[in-house]
């Protein structure tokens with residue numbers, strides 16, 4: 001069974017794309033077959049695996065998510081293999097900025113992405129489909145949530161990070177009739193040990209009833225940025241860095257979580 005997980009939080013810069021890319025890589029290294037879908041016009045997930053020239057070429061070629069969604073096409077034909085085994089990508093396009101407009105006139109406009117992914121899901125080829133969402137809460141993000149089984153919410157350990165989280169819960173609660181997607185967990189990211197705010201964030205989050213907060217937190221690590229600069233997942237860029245170990249540990253948590 002394929003498990004589809006999306007990374008959402010309308011708070012910008014909370015680590016969605018970074019976590020999506022590195023978790024996908026670690027899952028594939030663990031022998032799982034993984035498809036990533038870059039749902040953001042910022043192209044950050046695509047840039048995590050390909051250099052700027054290649055990403056822009058894919059964006060301009062029509063071989064990208066925007067064209068697929070616009071034409072309500074099966075995503076199978078839009079998959080690009082990454083340089084890593086078991087790890088494929090549906091790249092994005094800067095034209096994703098227009099996707100809300102495109103969806104506006106479509107019938108069942110919240111379910112377009114779900115239908116584009118239907119054949120891939122039913123084929124069971126992939127163990128996981130990971131979808132990176134933009135920092136918005138419009139019809140497109142509703143599409144991403146409707147296409148997903150599980151949601152991972154990366155949260156930065158900051159007061160405004162927690163404020164954004166309350167918004168996310170309200171938004172998801174409002175979609176209850178539309179999607180079966182449930183929250184797999186909240187992931188604390190960009191932890192800076194020099195700031196006390198991490199401990200407070202963890203305490204507040206642990207106080208939420210019936211909410212899984214991942215045991216793993218991701219610390220601030222300059223290797224993350226250098227790896228992104230080299231268009232590589234952090235473990236492929238430099239093994240044994242702190243964040244590489246944390247992303248591996250996160251992948252183990254996700255695998256053991258299963259589809260429950």
Ligand SMILES: Nc1ncnc2c1ncn2[C@@H]1O[C@H](COP(=O)(O)OP(=O)(O)OP(=O)(O)O)[C@@H](O)[C@H]1O
Pocket residue numbers: 011012013014015016017018019040042044133134135189190191218219220221222224225228243
């Ligand atoms: N663990 C980390 N250590 C250091 N820098 C990090 C870490 N995680 C993320 N970053 C940096 O923080 C910034 C935001 O991360 P990222 O782009 O993954 O967040 P996002 O939630 O996807 O943002 P957006 O909302 O714009 O899509 C990026 O510049 C990234 O390089």
Ligand SMILES: [Mg+2]
Pocket residue numbers: 016017018040042044132133134
């Ligand atoms: Mg992002």
